Amino acid sequence: MSQTPVIRALRARAVNVPIRRPLATATGAVTHGPLVLVDLDTDAGITGVGYVVTQGGYAVKPLALLIEGLGEFVQGDPLAPFAVEQKLRRRMTLVGVQGLAMLALAAIDTACWDAAAKAAGLPLARLLGGVPRSIPAYNSNGLGIMGPERAAAQAVELLEHGFKAIKVRLGYPTVAQDLAAVRAVRGAVGDAVALMSDYNQALLPPEAESRARALDGEGLAWIEEPVRFDDYAGCARVAAAVATPIQIGENCWDVHDMRKAVDAGASDYFMPDLGKIGGVSGWLRAAALAAPVGLPLSTHLYPEVSAHLMCVTPTAHWLEHMDWADGILAEPLEIRDGHALVPERPGNGMRWNEAAVAKYLA
Numbered sequence: 001m002s003q004t005p006v007i008r009a010l011r012a013r014a015v016n017v018p019i020r021r022p023l024a025t026a027t028g029a030v031t032h033g034p035l036v037l038v039d040l041d042t043d044a045g046i047t048g049v050g051y052v053v054t055q056g057g058y059a060v061k062p063l064a065l066l067i068e069g070l071g072e073f074v075q076g077d078p079l080a081p082f083a084v085e086q087k088l089r090r091r092m093t094l095v096g097v098q099g100l101a102m103l104a105l106a107a108i109d110t111a112c113w114d115a116a117a118k119a120a121g122l123p124l125a126r127l128l129g130g131v132p133r134s135i136p137a138y139n140s141n142g143l144g145i146m147g148p149e150r151a152a153a154q155a156v157e158l159l160e161h162g163f164k165a166i167k168v169r170l171g172y173p174t175v176a177q178d179l180a181a182v183r184a185v186r187g188a189v190g191d192a193v194a195l196m197s198d199y200n201q202a203l204l205p206p207e208a209e210s211r212a213r214a215l216d217g218e219g220l221a222w223i224e225e226p227v228r229f230d231d232y233a234g235c236a237r238v239a240a241a242v243a244t245p246i247q248i249g250e251n252c253w254d255v256h257d258m259r260k261a262v263d264a265g266a267s268d269y270f271m272p273d274l275g276k277i278g279g280v281s282g283w284l285r286a287a288a289l290a291a292p293v294g295l296p297l298s299t300h301l302y303p304e305v306s307a308h309l310m311c312v313t314p315t316a317h318w319l320e321h322m323d324w325a326d327g328i329l330a331e332p333l334e335i336r337d338g339h340a341l342v343p344e345r346p347g348n349g350m351r352w353n354e355a356a357v358a359k360y361l362a
């Protein structure tokens, strides 16, 4: 029996990585991926890595400090992801395990699981008991609020790498403009392409219900976040009013929020965010919560690690492909025929492109 490695040090670096296709949503424009990269060193010479997305350049440096501060609590501890996660949660009880604190926990947890998988010589999916496979993915890059003509042109570009599913952002000033964008994209890509849509929490429930009804005949794969993310009753009202499935989850903190959403019947589908749900450990609990109620789970951001987790998610649905980390990865996640290929190399498959990291340091 080999010895469990011991955690030696934890480093966090803030980067702002330019995005290939800037994205305008109902909540604002995204031009850079504000990421914090974590490196967790062990005494076995193994380094685990992970990143989290802050959704704002202003937050990357504070989050990096937070991660390194929390990391001091686990220096000298055995490389045991569950034990590390539980210890940090206890330490954070009075701060609150959400917001930047939760992202910090998720980043450390993700790096811990990567190191554990590398120590075992297994890809993360195999360490967790799954088999790496190809995961159906939709191309979520681009296709922001850009008007029907530009949206139609970009939709065709997004079918690169054999993608057969894409997502259009909605929340234009009027429902007529929403419909025009959906129809322009549909006209450009044809009926065989699955078309997701996303309001990014832009509407109040009565308006959400009427817009969702107007969209109900458009054959959308789902309508995402029509209302404020934690208005579960309002979202349930929209879900009950239309046939098109309602998707939420990316802004829920931890499985405790997710449980409230599930109990309220807030949506037909759910999409935990690896960071906000609590890293790999949090995702496993989300998958366990979704299974008994048959709730299809899709991923949000973080395609590299999320692809492994879909291999051990009983109700796995769609992987969201976002390329925000591609600019700092030595081997970005490979997409073929519209599927993400879960790599067989040990760990979560991520390795930093150090020259790029140095270039984009915040």
Ligand SMILES: [Mg+2]
Pocket: 198, 200, 224, 225, 250
């Ligand atoms: Mg969304």
